[in-house]
């Protein structure tokens with residue numbers, strides 16, 4: 001028999017701690033496969049977030065640093081500037097990236113740091129027990145808005161790709177999802193393209209992955225996928241928001 | 255015949271693979287695995303085409319897909 005699927009070398013052969021059906025596992029595999037396919041594992045440095053993916057350094061088979069909450073892009077900036085030959089990515093949730101870390105996100109994009117951000121948007125704070133995130137949908141229940149997000153009290157959700165698209169320094173922005181196999185395959189291409197953007201020295205790249213947190217959405221894994229399709233995608237439309245050729249960086253150093 | 259192998263020690267019984275399989279080859283076990291989940295099982299190996307959609311959606315990389323070697 002011919003084995004047609006194979007665990008990527010860039011993902012350590014260990015059991016992951018995520019809840020059943022959580023989107024983080026697939027997102028990890030996509031990042032690892034991109035590293036494998038581009039042959040960059042040996043020179044990649046990842047930044048693990050605060051959030052459920054805090055143990056990402058236990059899973060990725062490359063050098064990893066665990067950053068304080070929201071500071072991934074700042075740490076990635078430091079690594080990339082001091083070691084321009086490294087491929088640097090920051091893996092972050094929506095609480096991490098769009099709330100406490102929004103300043104780092106916007107300014108690293110404005111500086112067009114030649115880094116790649118993998119942004120997992122599951123519309124909730126997972127690790128801390130389901131508090132409202134900046135990406136929580138209007139009407140969606142969370143422990144800090146138990147009757148549903150009310151814009152008059154809690155404001156409106158932030159669309160990160162749309163927000164960053166207006167920043168000149170953002171060179172590659174795409175929103176994908178992992179709630180169906182077809183979307184997983186598209187997300188895989190996007191992650192690879194974001195790393196390629198960095199390898200070509202074009203500057204800041206970010207892939208948003210609309211994902212599920214069945215545990216804190218209070219849904220079964222399958223219903224959480226349905227929630228993504230029916231509720232999240234109208235608010236967070238998929239697609240390429242930016243793919244700009246040419247950047248300020250010197251690709252020969254990458 | 256193409257087939258899949260489910261690693262029971264990794265499967266958390268989320269059922270995403272069963273829903274992703276276009277040919278309905280996957281069902282959930284009725285007995286607990288050692289880790290306390292009802293793991294996925296391939297119930298109709300004769301229908302499996304080895305397309306790998308189950309592998310794509312599995313968050314725990316618990317599924318390996320095999321195909322017949324071409325002679």
Ligand SMILES: Cc1ncc(C[n+]2csc(CCOP(=O)(O)OP(=O)(O)O)c2C)c(N)n1
Nearest residue numbers: 050051052069093094095096124125126127
């Ligand atoms: C400075 C600081 N403030 C707050 C926290 C508490 N905290 C831990 S994880 C988290 C939110 C994580 O949510 P998200 O980034 O969406 O990731 P997920 O868990 O959903 O993957 C918060 C607020 C912290 N660890 N450090």
Ligand code: SF4
Nearest residue numbers: 018019022052126213
């Ligand atoms: S709490 Fe949510 S985001 Fe965290 S591992 Fe569980 S399902 Fe995933």
